Amino acid sequence: AIAEPMASLGGPHTLLVWLLLLQPWLTEASEDGSATSLPPPAPSGGDAKNRTVAQPPLRGASEVPKLVEFSLGDSQRWGLFLRGSPCHPVLTPACGQVFLKILGGHDSEEGKWPWQVSLRVRNRHVCGASLVTERWVLTAGHCILRDMSSSHSRYQYSVMMGDRKLQGTLSGLVVPVSRVVVHPQFSTSGTVKNDLALLRLRYPVNFTGVIQPICIPEKTFRVQAGTRCWVTGWGRKQEFGPLVSEVLQEIDQYIMYYEKCNGLLQMALRTDKDLVQEGVICGYNSIGKDSCQGDSGGPLVCQYSTTWVQVGIVSWGVGCGRNNTPGVYTETALYAKWLVAVVNKAASLYPVVLLLLLCVVLPLGLLVTL
Template sequence: MASRGGSLGLIARLLLLQSELCQVWVAAAVFSTSDFASSHSETTRVNPLLSTQAQGTQMTSQGQTSPFKPFTLGCGRPLMKIIGGVEAQEGKWPWQVSVRVRHMHICGGTLISAQWVLTAAHCIFSWIEYNVKMGDRSIHRENTSLVIPIQRVIIYPEFSSAIIVKNDIALLKLQHPVNFTTNIYPICIPPEAFIVATGTKCWVTGWGKTDPGAPSVPTDTLREVDQHIIHYEQCNTMLKKATSSSHDLVKRGMICGYKEQGKDACQGDSGGPLSCELNDKWVQVGVVSWGIGCGRQGYPGVYTDVAFYSKWVVAVVNQAPRSSPLVFLILPLCLL
């Protein structure tokens, strides 16, 4: 299906050249788009830790404010129900967004409230202003979709890619809240203690590559692939066997998905949701993070475990920081 990265200039060329490993510029910090000069010539540098000075609340579609909570009543229930298909139908995944630079699709993301999007930390590059596109399954069609600039980017403080990608999660604050429609609707975020059972059938969605050997160009239409949940212990066993390695590649805070028939996320799907329907609600259990190739037999796809970071997500959304510094790193990533 799709990937994790892609940007402008040198970054884009590096991503196109890499098959399993690449180097990208990543901002391991929290920053606001107001920190960027229009020429990108300088950046305000401040404390990388989340500030507790600014009280932030979620703006609902009715213009009221209320605390953000996991499993709220108004999440995870699409107003339009459609079943089946490889190409996702309009309104089936109304929380799916495209994280973009200008008109270029970089990564997937998920609407979790009226003003917040969840994505992967490795999708965030330095010196770039982002927007998100939502409300349409087409990656290119503009007249029926909504495009909103990103006001603030918040990366998990301990995100790293030393040897492997860890803590691969980030939040994007939209410039303004959105109104919910049949094609724009938030998914539910699981509470911290939530554990999805091994073998649960879930779905990964995105605009990523459909052929691992093809160029890193997104598909026009949102696509869906079912995956079965594998917890990190079993995932490690599978990856060790497949790679003849003695090292644990999958850590706590990660979850895996696997499909025997070679279905998987791929380049361009990074940051998008792994979603499960539980008790008539759709819950985002994972964020597309990394993998070894795409759809290879015996190689599960690796996702950030959203429940593991649920407490952090809720804290950030309910108490958004004013600012933080940019810390730029060149990181070797094994990306889908």
């Protein structure tokens, strides 16, 4: 019998096979970096059925939040300027846009807040969040670091977007979370500070009429006190009501600077300790409307012309809707540089890892061929 030669283990085809086999590992390496797994918060209710699970889209994802800058002056005359820098996304449509469906001459509720996201643990709603790019979601740091004694994997996190209902419809898009980045100086010691976190989605999402990113303002931007803005979420409607609301709620809030806010909260809690400092902004409503439990991490947004900008992240408050006790929000403008730095680092890591692997695998493939 004549011995048949074995198939070659080298050559360009082998290299291609190696890269295809190692692609999942590469993706995890690029997303994980040196980050450690973070424990999820204790579920606060809101069971939901899986609807549409995201699949990798056919186009690439932009990796940088949209930055907008406003001129100083009266709030009625502020002009919108797009920041002319390399930080602008290349493939992302204009942020902060709403595409409402018109039914019988009235605006439909669907798509009214297309950047609104539900952060979930094991498919249970725990916090609000907002979509800032095709691949990144912004939420509060305390939504992630609530139970430091447990050791759950970040892969139990997912987000739902594109639907104003927590369950019962088929239009919601569910995407698993691949990476969690909490602000390194997040703290609840004495008072809550730097309360924000970024979540990287396993797959980029395609923008639609009900899924759109919200604009993140530049650090130099400051919304004028008294401006009417909106907070949205699936949290409690009353302080002692059900844990979550089935349908997305919207509440108007009037902006208050942290200095005045600190004084009101000091009186409410009968303390002379500073409760809010620079890095937060507050919102109030004269008829007792406020964000509540389950709304944490959600966006506080203001409209300028036809563009919506996220000025705050729901952080904390004293009860819900109490008189003279404004809600406290992380001021997003002050963290714009950190947000861009995190997203840029993740975007640049994958090509580096791929290049390193090519340098290792290519010589091996050539050696086997020889």
